[in-house]
Amino acid sequence: MQGIRTKQQEVFSEINKMKIDICVLTETKKKGKGTETVGEYIHIFSGVNKETRAKRGVSVAIHKRLKNNIKSWDEIDEQIITVEIHKNHRQMIIIGVYAPSDDADPLTKDMFFNKQTHIISDIKHDKELFLLGDFNSRTGTETNSPVVGQYGERSTTNDNGLRLRGMCESLNLKIMNGFFPHRDIHKFT
Template identity: 50%
Template structure:
């Protein structure tokens, strides 16, 4: 996709669960990594979707940011490793919000909540990512909340 001089690749993802067999997870993350490599180094990339990963948080990490959740699971480790290999950034953890605007999935009766849906881009992107946050109340036939990214595409007007 080309938008005003930007060559973009958008990859929508629904990942295997963390409870899935190791072989299934290996296959999924290898296929996802292959798709990312196919995009090349000159294209901008947006990786969006339900990655069934909990990536935790870190104060001094260029991949995950310091505003994520406390929990890190196996799929999260795999996602972080893949992002580090490809110089990608998991944007959810870089913007400070109240918890209701941070958690993408909530199971009310058991009081469970997690961040498992993500927006991921290159670490060195020409795009200006202004915010990533959850919007509650959107009815979309899912138990996940709407995740929205505000992205500015700088461009020069042609005369």
């Protein structure tokens, strides 16, 4: 998404039409950190400082009916945000991410994936983790992998994809869009 400012009502209207309860939005280019109500949603956002030119940005849209289930959130930076939700005796952590592009310099990518790994490592194991967003990754497919499944995107794995796979392997996570058949448009991370 190329910035949310001019399309905010349209985006949230579409999310509502699709009956989506929780949605991570990336490349919002929204400045600052905070919450706002947009239509039927609570919008928790994290972007660059207000004095900085608009870029990047990540947010989580949560339907109002889940308002009382939101326990906490942390706007870490313009690329990572976390939200804790308790519902039906389940404790869930949503981590919304907007990864650097695959052509970003290796140090930038190292810093991003290291920060993400530390955040995930600090989450208690009794909580369900959902890592959502734009990873700018091509993770490929494998038949016998504990991380990616046979139904993922059938393209060459890129550097971000290798980094994501490595992180998931070290943390015992799965990239779920490859474990079930999907239309091609739903196979990309």
